[in-house]
Amino acid sequence: MAERLLTFSIFRYNPATPEIPPRMQEFQLDETPNMTLFIALNRLREEQDPSLMFDFVCRAAVCGSCGMLINGRPGLACKTLTQDLPDRITLMPLPVFKLVGDLSVDTGVWFRQLNENLEAWIHTDKEFDPRSPEERMDNTLAQEIYEAERCIECGSCIAACATANMRADFLGAAGLNRIARFLIDPRDERSPYQIFEVVGTDEGVFGCIGLMACDDICPVEIPLQQQLALVRRKMAWAGLTGK
Amino acid sequence: MYLQKTLAKSPRWEAGTELVELITGLFLLGFLQFHLFAVSSIILGQETFNRDSQFLDEYYISYIGIPLVILAILVHGLAAMRKAPWRVEEMRIFLQHSRRLQHLDTWAWLAQILTGLGVLVLSAIHIWSTLSTWPIEAAKSALRVQSGHFSLLLALLLLAEIHAMLGLYRILVKWSWVHRQRFTKYLVYATLGLVALGFVALVVFYFTSVKV
Amino acid sequence: MKWSEAHISDVLVIGAGLAGERVAIEAASRGHTVTILSLVPPRRSHSTAAQGGMQASLGNVAMGYGDNPDIHFEDTVKGSDWGCDQEVARLFVELAPVAVRQMAQWGVPWSRVVPGKRTLPDGVEVEELPEKAGLIAQRQFGGTAKWRTCFASDGTGHVLQYAMDSVVVKLGITVHDRCEAIALIQDGQECYGAVVLSLRTGELRPYLAKATVIATGGYGRMYGVSTNAVINEGTGMAIALDTGVVPLGNMEAVQFHPTGIVPAGILVTEGCRGDGGYLLDKNLHRFMPDYEPVKKEVASRDVVSRWMVHHMHKGFGVESPYGPHLWLDLRHLGEAHICTNLREVYTICANFLGINCVQELIPVRPTQHYSMGGVRTNIHGEAVGLKRLYAAGEAACWDLHGFNRLGGNSLAETIVAGMVVGGKVAEFAQEAPLIFPFSLVEEAVAAQAARIEALRRRASGSENVFELRKKMEETLLEHVGIFRTGEGLEQAVATLKELYQRSQDIRLRSSGLGPNPELFAALRLPGMLRLALCIAQGALLRTESRGSHYREDYPQRDDVNWLKRTLATWPAGADMPAIDYEPVKITELPPGDRGYGTMPIK
């Protein structure tokens, strides 16, 4: 592989020093084989600017910490290889979420709020009996729930959605996908209409106008188009029938 | 939780608006294609065109249909435009966002809003002028096309078809269980085909000799 | 310090992984106010990265019929090379099925049994019975007599953590993320809470509670190459060690996994070798049959890891900018097999190496994976040496794993320990009054504030935190890794000691203001070096090989002298840990042959 000199243009802002306004700062780095943005950013921090803020946890594309705008598109930095990018790489924090500093944003609080609003847990009256065997479930259904449950709350779909960018209270694809998961899970005893009261609104599923950036960008490739359509159909029906 | 928001929220109303948007959209979509085929009967000759027009007239389809279409356009416009970025700040966010993201479907929504607005204006002019020379006859239409309406109708044809097909795409994306990749190309073919048909019809109008 | 900033609750849980959250749920559902601290949002904790599964003897699948807690117990004890506490192991195997089933009720989409016949990769035909249809499915894992690992497709840890956190949200438990406990507030007798650094602002705040629980996971990242998340830096163990009274158990027991990819260190599953993949050296020679003519690539984890490193030491490693590695060859398995049965491997290669493993070789090398050692507790999770302090999960040495953990046992441990320890914490909080000596709290906060101030002022010193840290990582990897020798360990101890001295002299290059990563690293490093010294010193003194601790100069297990657990404490002001030992509790299964893994290197 031909050695390249990469130029990074990175968004900088430290809330502890508000007198320095937000700006783009340039760094240069020689590319090595199989270099990911995780490796590149850590080298920049260790070798050039130790105050550079960014978030990585698993660095294996499973925890959802490292979402950022990579040349304008939301994505997971840890699984982005520099070899797939041009010589000039622009990095910015995800929009919509609160900025912590530089490339780091507060997705955790946002998603906790979302899960509280959606009451995203299994609602059931059944008592747990430690002695009895588990309730049975069809494996196909388990797979379907898993398909929706795979969301890693990286926030890419939220940052990519123009609606979410314009309207702060929009649940976004991640929220709607989360609801899809509970709608198909028979262990959750909520009726569709109970869920409708939370998501059958213009902040919820009817706020989505089918821009599909979420579906194109989701780094774990959740079939968001189908998940959102499922919620929309179920919610429209619940709204019509009141059940 | 905010009192004003909590009291104002009426999920069933919001679901209703969504369904109204869907139904009026589908209705207009149906009308537009039907209308296009009807008008295109000019290609088969003036007699065919006039027979169609008389047929619609005789069974009062025009008298119910035309007001209904006008109503549908208004209702649909209101329902669909509720999510457009009306505020200046929203508009700027939307434009900056789209420019950064460079994502086709996001641009398509902008196209849908703009074509929608275009259709609103042009179809108003168009409907007004056809109704003012009632009843519909091939000769009158040809005259209109030849005396300056050609470009207006061509623009309306393009805007309306693009808008309608984008709309159909949006409906399929939002409601169906089929993946986008499976139907996108057919919608593109359909748009091209319908625009071509309308264009031929317009050209025929243009070259139809009108007995004065 | 402003007292208005003190945060008070009944129970303070440090760590929001599976272990921490399970403890919190138990305590909260018994009516206590609980606060959870975490470096990252709970759902980003390292528990989410576990893919393989969780062991529980349900006996639902054909290859697991007849399984029961006794067999699970035996596997666990053998796996630990008789280093584990057998009372704990017994409690654990009895509760693991309960844990799995409760998680099912909380929403985990476990994969389920589908009845019918199928043929396994090795040609054996099995039949799943219709009466078991829809029960929780189980798969094979190394070192187990029965198939007992429950799983949810390829994301078990993820779904467990999400279900667990959904219960935390449901109960409305307070979670403060982007917070790091940097010191315990204690007087050598009792623990009153922790001094906590906000990773959002760089500010300090005391958190006070009747009971404090350490559930901070492992320290994998102290090694240069690890499958662990970058936040696994052992800070929880370090603050326990800093008390001077709480011992860390068996710190020298460190597990390595044979196939981490290079350079990222991401784990590719054991299934690669299980399904027939080869390991090749720089001459593309398949070397495992030379060493292990019978088992070849599918010998046990520690055995394969050892041979791989041995082979690289002999100069057969492939050179790369990231150090030597070997190749994993899957090409002969064919596209169909790779893209279905080994799909996650395919994606990992595509994402992180940019290669197509159907046509190309995968660069791999043994990689640090799990820390058996941790805060020594009794069977109830109460830390030894300090009242009101508890520990659970990978951060603890409860001692379920002894010198080697079985795959699938640690997810199960986090949840079972969470239930047990949470129950104990709740009981304690019921009785105990909320007390804390004011001056002690103020002193503890002031001491940490002074450390931060000194670093921010950049008054003296010349050491670079990242450089020191890199040296520590390299030292551990090189001398306290898979192969250990007296000589190497002595050198490691000497180097680490020197690094520890130098770490007192760190000077920041940036301002250290706000959420400054250099400041955070500088605050952590001395504690990490103390842990590193516990690991190295423990390994140096233990002149035998047991489980994952392998001494080239003492290749045999020595039950006469070493059937005991290492306890490391750090006396105040010392520059080395004090090492002590305690006997291992053997209740049911006396030491014997593990039945695998004997491999003295000639």
Ligand SMILES: Cc1cc2nc3c(=O)[nH]c(=O)nc-3n(C[C@H](O)[C@H](O)[C@H](O)COP(=O)(O)OP(=O)(O)OC[C@H]3O[C@@H](n4cnc5c(N)ncnc54)[C@H](O)[C@@H]3O)c2cc1C
């Ligand atoms: C790649 C990989 C695959 C694995 N696969 C399996 C498997 O298939 N089966 C299995 O049984 N095990 C597996 N394991 C092991 C298992 O995942 C872990 O041992 C287990 O999840 C640890 O859980 P925990 O709750 O103890 O800690 P973690 O999940 O690591 O959580 C630690 C928590 O503590 C917080 N924390 C840490 N320090 C501080 C501090 N100073 N202040 C405040 N908060 C702090 C962190 O933010 C985090 O929330 C795997 C491990 C790895 C690395």
Ligand code: HEM
């Ligand atoms: C013959 C005329 C028209 C036809 C056939 C038509 C058709 C459609 C269809 C099928 C949709 C998709 C509906 C849905 O998403 O549920 C749609 C959406 C839309 N229409 Fe029209 N429409 C017409 C006129 C108009 C006019 C006059 C306007 C504007 C004033 C307009 C503005 C919009 C907008 C903004 C959308 C997008 C709504 C959204 O995605 O939220 N349309 N149209």
Ligand code: HEM
């Ligand atoms: C509802 C009342 C309508 C009536 C009675 C009507 C009638 C006609 C007639 C008679 C023509 C032939 C040309 C002419 O006379 O100008 C025509 C053409 C056309 N109309 Fe309409 N129309 C109506 C609504 C609309 C609407 C709502 C649209 C679009 C949104 C539309 C789009 C067009 C186009 C594009 C053509 C040109 C067709 C071609 O390419 O040949 N019309 N219409």
Ligand code: SF4
């Ligand atoms: S749906 Fe996809 S893009 Fe959105 S948060 Fe979840 S994983 Fe990220």
Ligand code: F3S
């Ligand atoms: S991008 Fe946004 S508008 Fe809907 S389809 Fe996705 S949530």
Ligand code: FES
């Ligand atoms: S660091 Fe976990 S997804 Fe990138």
